Amino acid sequence: MAAAALAHPLQASSASHRSQFDVIVVGAGIIGSCTAHAAASRGARVLLLERFDFLHHLGSSHGESRIIRDAYSKPRYLPMVRLARRLWSDVEAESGYRVYTPAPHLSFGPRGDATLLAAVENAGAVEVDDLSKRWGGAFRLPDGSLAAVSEHGGGVLNASKAMAMFQALAVKNGAVVRDNSEVVAVEKAPEGGGGVAVKTSGGEVFRGAKCVVTVGAWASKLLRSVAGVEIPIQPLQTLTLYWRIKPGREESLTAKAGFPTFSSTGEPPVYGIPSLEIPGLIKISCDGGPPCDPDSRDWAAGDREVTERVARWIEVAMKDHVEAAGGPVIRQACMSCMTPDSDFVIDFLGGEFGEDVVVGVGFSGHGFKMAPAVGKFLAEMAIDGKSSTAAEAGVCVWGWGVGWRYTSAYGT
Numbered sequence: 001m002a003a004a005a006l007a008h009p010l011q012a013s014s015a016s017h018r019s020q021f022d023v024i025v026v027g028a029g030i031i032g033s034c035t036a037h038a039a040a041s042r043g044a045r046v047l048l049l050e051r052f053d054f055l056h057h058l059g060s061s062h063g064e065s066r067i068i069r070d071a072y073s074k075p076r077y078l079p080m081v082r083l084a085r086r087l088w089s090d091v092e093a094e095s096g097y098r099v100y101t102p103a104p105h106l107s108f109g110p111r112g113d114a115t116l117l118a119a120v121e122n123a124g125a126v127e128v129d130d131l132s133k134r135w136g137g138a139f140r141l142p143d144g145s146l147a148a149v150s151e152h153g154g155g156v157l158n159a160s161k162a163m164a165m166f167q168a169l170a171v172k173n174g175a176v177v178r179d180n181s182e183v184v185a186v187e188k189a190p191e192g193g194g195g196v197a198v199k200t201s202g203g204e205v206f207r208g209a210k211c212v213v214t215v216g217a218w219a220s221k222l223l224r225s226v227a228g229v230e231i232p233i234q235p236l237q238t239l240t241l242y243w244r245i246k247p248g249r250e251e252s253l254t255a256k257a258g259f260p261t262f263s264s265t266g267e268p269p270v271y272g273i274p275s276l277e278i279p280g281l282i283k284i285s286c287d288g289g290p291p292c293d294p295d296s297r298d299w300a301a302g303d304r305e306v307t308e309r310v311a312r313w314i315e316v317a318m319k320d321h322v323e324a325a326g327g328p329v330i331r332q333a334c335m336s337c338m339t340p341d342s343d344f345v346i347d348f349l350g351g352e353f354g355e356d357v358v359v360g361v362g363f364s365g366h367g368f369k370m371a372p373a374v375g376k377f378l379a380e381m382a383i384d385g386k387s388s389t390a391a392e393a394g395v396c397v398w399g400w401g402v403g404w405r406y407t408s409a410y411g412t
């Protein structure tokens, strides 16, 4: 965090007398920060523009922790998560930061649930025969549940720290980074010959050979105003909850003691992260939430309903280990940016922009773990017109697109 913050004033001054870039990245959440790092590491002249303060709490990437896991029901995500895991290690080595803590992952839900079965199979997870004998009997799932554990490859990522790490590394590799710089227009460069002009609300204009749009929950609004493209990304107000661990159980629910991250495909769709960032507390929350407008949020929307659903689940499934009666100790609001099929959007914008504008949005509540991989894909698409890293890893980027799924002004 400190490194990115320190780097900023120096870099800001150089941006004012440098207005021509190879790649301009709009939006400095985890996806934009990874993209800026990946492009700068290639030697490109990179500008990263963020509307609010760096590491703000108004988007999707802030907070202490995110889960990384192999348990995906859609096989197309497996090569991406494996590549991402390797890249997380590489960047830890490059920076000296530690942002990844290994942990097993426990998947559970109704036995026979097709999504759960596919996720378990794809992850190579093994059914837990007697859950009462694992993790001190912390979980008591309803009859008819299936629980399976993946022992390797999962873990916890420090979210805000990871964003700071990528921003600091981007700067170290020569990127110019600017916060409090809202992009209001992306236009074709007026002089022709390709490239874009990126305009901020402060009246600045930056020229870029290419632009990558990674604006999270603001994607629909920005792409509609920039290009008339309709991408149906629905921001949801989601809630992160921390609960008190019952006295004497604190140690057994830690990542250090081998407690797993966990997620349910049943009702409610709870997920949890072992006690790590705040001693004595455990993060247990629930996917989903009410739709929201990122520019006029009701910060309490859905709060009570989610809290009650999670508390009821804890009372059934973890009641000897976690205190639900007094409610959560900490609540943090976040946003998930949902596409209709929960798949990411990674594509060229097309139309009059052709391949000059690349889009990486709609990460649908599961994009954090993939960010180093996605950032590399987006950077290569901007610089080379295609992602060789994706091809080598067996990730087919085509089919994650703007054009094939959504109706746009261009009729693609």
Ligand SMILES: Cc1cc2nc3c(=O)[nH]c(=O)nc-3n(C[C@H](O)[C@H](O)[C@H](O)COP(=O)(O)OP(=O)(O)OC[C@H]3O[C@@H](n4cnc5c(N)ncnc54)[C@H](O)[C@@H]3O)c2cc1C
Pocket: 026, 027, 028, 029, 030, 031, 032, 049, 050, 051, 052, 058, 059, 060, 061, 062, 065, 066, 067, 068, 181, 182, 183, 184, 214, 215, 216, 217, 218, 222, 238, 239, 240, 334, 335, 336, 360, 361, 362, 363, 364, 365, 366, 367, 368, 369, 370
């Ligand atoms: C509660 C919660 C739990 C989650 N848990 C997990 C998990 O366990 N594992 C996992 O893999 N994923 C998880 N996710 C999903 C993951 O966090 C997101 O997919 C990821 O953070 C999305 O990042 P982003 O960069 O696309 O969006 P954001 O972080 O929102 O970044 C977009 C940025 O663009 C900026 N911006 C917007 N408009 C403009 C503009 N006009 N000009 C300049 N800048 C602009 C915004 O201010 C913002 O900083 C979770 C999400 C939530 C909310």
